Amino acid sequence: MTDLAKRNLKILGNSSSAGGSFQNIGITGECRFTGDVDCVKFTLTGNTDIEGNLRAEEIKLTGECNIRGRIDALSVKGRGELRVDSRMKAERFGYEGHLEVKEDCEAGEFRLSGVFEIGGLLSGDRLDIGLFGYSRAADVGGGAIRIKRSKGFKLITMVHPSREARFECGTIEGDLVELEYASAAIVRGGSVIIGPGCEIETVEYRESLEIHRSAKVGRKVKV
Template sequence: MTDTVRGNLKIMGTTSSAGGSFQNVGITGECRFTGNVDCVKFGLTGNSEIDGSLKAEEVKLTGECGVRGRIDALSVKGRGELTSDSGIRAERLSFEGHIGVKEDCEVGEFRLTGVVEIGGLLSGDQLDIGLIGCSRAGDVGGGKIRIKRSKGYLLMKMVKPSQEARFEGRTIEGDFVELEHVAAETVRGGNVIIGPGCEIKTVEYRESLEIHKSAKVLRQVKL
């Protein structure tokens, strides 16, 4: 990135933009980009739609952001709703709310409280998901994986008794895996903890395995 040839884009209110290359993008309100957005910092308070891809060192949002292409960033954080029709690649992601990706989501450190829907692979060195609603991914792979109901779910359950918080995936594989209220065909790891509310067809482990008395595991395999 050559900062000297890039200008800032500041938007207040409701408007549209062709996109392009910028230093910093700041949006307060609503903006639709008809092309790619390439910037150092992308800040949003409100709603934004990007018909192309979003590339930034830092993405920070409060509100809703929908991207038709890929999202490539070093850091993604905020709260609200973030969706991508292609995929997400980031070093760090910390979010409260809903993340929806039709393809793969590759993040070094992934921390989410809320709902996640990944059509392909969710992967990262550290994956920490606090469930508030029904979530899913095609497959999950990483170093340290922890998927549980969040503390906020208990409060939401008091307001909306019918609210469920579960995670569904085909294969979940990591060095350390700790799961609660997860349904999967295969869970594979070094140290594996299968907590309450889990329904797993096959668990494969190398070092240790703990299974809660309320969990359902059809087959255990020591690798």
């Protein structure tokens, strides 16, 4: 079936679908898919569960989305809660809220403001993360990696003073690495900036290294 022959799916309210191949999918409300979903554009305002894989050129989410399989997309953006039981791969990822991916997460450009948990490797050409709470990944790799507390975190602590925004990881490796409030066993990079609140066991760098006075670094190795 060609793309032009694929039908659109529009859902208002509560519904369910067996999944399948579509042109555009628009959901306002709640929907449960019992199989794989393949479309050009997937738009959600509300809640959805997909008991399979989601493949789309463009995914736009506002609300809660649970994927029992994997996500393959050119663009994923939105806000709310996104949970993926397998892996996620996207050219561009921009999100505000909570992200959970059980396996690897790969994006050309990855921008997140919120809280996340990646069970495998988080990788991308450019990773720009603003932390709102405790987050973790098994490992991180990429070109330019920037992990800091979000600018809005101070506002959150005014309401929840005990809230903590930290990132924990095994290994972080990139060309340019800039970290705040991060804990890792190993950080490797060309140019590395270890900011406030960091606890790093070993830093290996090729070009330059900056360490904030409040950071704790066990070993520093120029390679």
